Amino acid sequence: MKKNTLFTTLLIGALCFMGIISCKPDYETDFEVKELLVDYHDRGIISFPVNGGEKEIPVKTNLPVEKWNARSNAEWCRVEKNADKVTVSATTNNLYMTRTAKISIAYGHQEYTIEVSQSGNTGVPSITIEGKTEGTVINVTDKGGVVSVTASSEMNIDYVTPDFENTWIKLIKIEQGSGNEQIITLQIDTSFSDQERTATVTVQSSEYVNQKASFSIAQDPKVWVQIPLTSDMLSANATQENDGHGLPGLVDGVKNTFYHTLWSKVSPGGKPHFVQMNLNEPVQYLRIAYSSRHNGDGGGDVTRAGIWVSESGKDVDSEWFKAATVTFPLPSGRAVTVQSDQVAVFDTPCQYIRFVPEARRNKDPLDASNTSNGWWNMGELYLYTFSE
Numbered sequence: 001m002k003k004n005t006l007f008t009t010l011l012i013g014a015l016c017f018m019g020i021i022s023c024k025p026d027y028e029t030d031f032e033v034k035e036l037l038v039d040y041h042d043r044g045i046i047s048f049p050v051n052g053g054e055k056e057i058p059v060k061t062n063l064p065v066e067k068w069n070a071r072s073n074a075e076w077c078r079v080e081k082n083a084d085k086v087t088v089s090a091t092t093n094n095l096y097m098t099r100t101a102k103i104s105i106a107y108g109h110q111e112y113t114i115e116v117s118q119s120g121n122t123g124v125p126s127i128t129i130e131g132k133t134e135g136t137v138i139n140v141t142d143k144g145g146v147v148s149v150t151a152s153s154e155m156n157i158d159y160v161t162p163d164f165e166n167t168w169i170k171l172i173k174i175e176q177g178s179g180n181e182q183i184i185t186l187q188i189d190t191s192f193s194d195q196e197r198t199a200t201v202t203v204q205s206s207e208y209v210n211q212k213a214s215f216s217i218a219q220d221p222k223v224w225v226q227i228p229l230t231s232d233m234l235s236a237n238a239t240q241e242n243d244g245h246g247l248p249g250l251v252d253g254v255k256n257t258f259y260h261t262l263w264s265k266v267s268p269g270g271k272p273h274f275v276q277m278n279l280n281e282p283v284q285y286l287r288i289a290y291s292s293r294h295n296g297d298g299g300g301d302v303t304r305a306g307i308w309v310s311e312s313g314k315d316v317d318s319e320w321f322k323a324a325t326v327t328f329p330l331p332s333g334r335a336v337t338v339q340s341d342q343v344a345v346f347d348t349p350c351q352y353i354r355f356v357p358e359a360r361r362n363k364d365p366l367d368a369s370n371t372s373n374g375w376w377n378m379g380e381l382y383l384y385t386f387s388e
Contacts, residue, residue: 036061036068036107038114046088048118054089057114063107074101077116081105093118096125096155096208120207127153127203127213136215142222144188146172149215151182155205160184162217166199169217191219192287192343224287227279227383235276238267238368240375244293250275250381255335258293260300260377270369273376274356278313282349283385286324289339291379292331299362300377301331306356307344313352320354323347330361335379355381 037060046055061068061084070081072088076099080087086105093099097120105112129136129151138147151157162169168189177183184203191197197219204212231248239246244260261273292301307324324344331338357376359365368374 032062034063034067034107036063036105036110038105038112043112043114046114046116048090048093048116050093050119050121052090052092052118054087057086057088057105059085059105061107068105068107070103070105072101072103072116074099074116076118077101077103079103088114088116090116090118093120094154096121096123096205121154125153125155125205125208125211127151127155127157127205127211129203129213129215132215133213134215138215138217140188140217140219142191142220144168144190144219147186147188147217149184149186149201150177151184151203151213152180153182153205154180155207155211157182157184157203157205159202159204159206160186161202161204163200163202168197168219169199169201186217188217188219192222192285194221194224196221222386224384224386227283227385229277229381229383233278233280235278236261236274237271237276238262238273238374240264244377247275250378253380255291255379256294258295258377258379259381260293261375263371263375266371267368267374272356272358272366272368273374274308274354275381276313276352276354277383279351279353279383282351284346284349285385286344286346286353287340287384288326288344288355289337289382289384290328291335291337291382292333293377293379294335296334296377298331298334299360300375301328301361302357302359302376302378303328303330303361303364304357304359305340306354306358308354308356309346309350310352310354311350323350325358337380337382 038057042057065081065083070079070086072079076091078089088103099118101116103114103116129149138149140147157174160171160174170187172185172187175183199217200214201217202212202214229251231251234247236247238261240260240262245257247259249257250259267273290302292298304327306322307326308320309323310320312319323346326340326342326344328338328340357366360376363373366374
């Protein structure tokens with residue numbers, strides 16, 4: 001067997017030598033390397049003047065033009081590729097700032113990134129609001145709503161900011177109008193203030209932040225009307241006898257009378273001391289004010305109260321729910337009137353209302369389960385509302 005194997009090997013070798021069996025590969029291998037080259041001298045930053053221009057970047061490659069890519073990441077910076085070059089061009093820069101872009105020349109993992117910059121307009125841009133740089137006043141009713149203001153500028157306006165904490169003004173959108181006009185649309189909240197409120201709005205562009213214009217929003221005050229109160233419209237759960245003048249002292253218009261709640265014993269059921277008002281007509285918006293009592297140390301001055309409402313007005317706890325919390329600044333002296341900082345807004349108009357103090361000058365919170373911690377007092381009570 002060993003002789004046969006040796007013989008076979010010698011025979012094949014001889015045939016290959018004689019050309020009877022060819023041992024040469026039956027295919028041709030293409031070892032040409034595909035390459036894309038951009039000389040380092042041509043990879044520096046490309047700088048264009050404000051009016052634009054074009055720049056050619058030589059490319060060395062043995063690839064068909066459709067096999068490699070040339071791209072820009074900015075619309076204003078355009079690229080066009082040919083067999084041996086990439087042409088970079090820029091349009092006129094109307095911005096008042098230098099703009100930048102990057103272009104990429106690539107094939108597979110080979111990539112060259114080149115930075116491009118273009119100078120901005122060197123003139124001084126302008127911004128006007130309704131034809132003025134300042135002094136424009138936009139008048140708005142107390143109901144607020146959507147208002148539109150026209151700004152004119154060669155720049156793109158992208159900053160519209162009300163001054164300090166005027167959160168009642170909100171920017172909705174800025175959109176292009178005709179020519180250089182840009183329309184600024186704002187949302188103005190309803191005003192519950194009995195005083196006119198104003199705010200300054202500043203308009204700028206990130207293209208040239210040193211240039212700005214401003215305008216003012218002036219919103220009409222809300223006209224509040226006092227609700228007439230008489231003693232027969234009032235009831236209470238914890239009136240102190242022989243201290244003050246009872247419920248009539250709250251609505252008699254006399255500075256030297258006052259109302260005082262229980263301090264001699266715990267209120268029925270240990271419930272908070274309240275005054276209930278059965279109004280002649282239902283209201284949806286309510287603002288409360290009071291006058292401090294004319295004498296004493298002011299310890300009973302109310303600083304916070306809950307506003308409770310009911311559809312029936314019955315003395316049944318389950319038929320009352322808290323609709324709002326209002327706070328009051330501390331009176332600066334005796335027989336001084338202060339107004340609630342908040343407006344109670346009801347889902348539907350309400351006729352039966354309870355005023356339930358929760359804190360006073362010397363006690364926060366009030367605790368009606370304790371005779372010394374649940375009381376409060378005041379000289380006069382005032383209610384105000386308005387109609388839409």
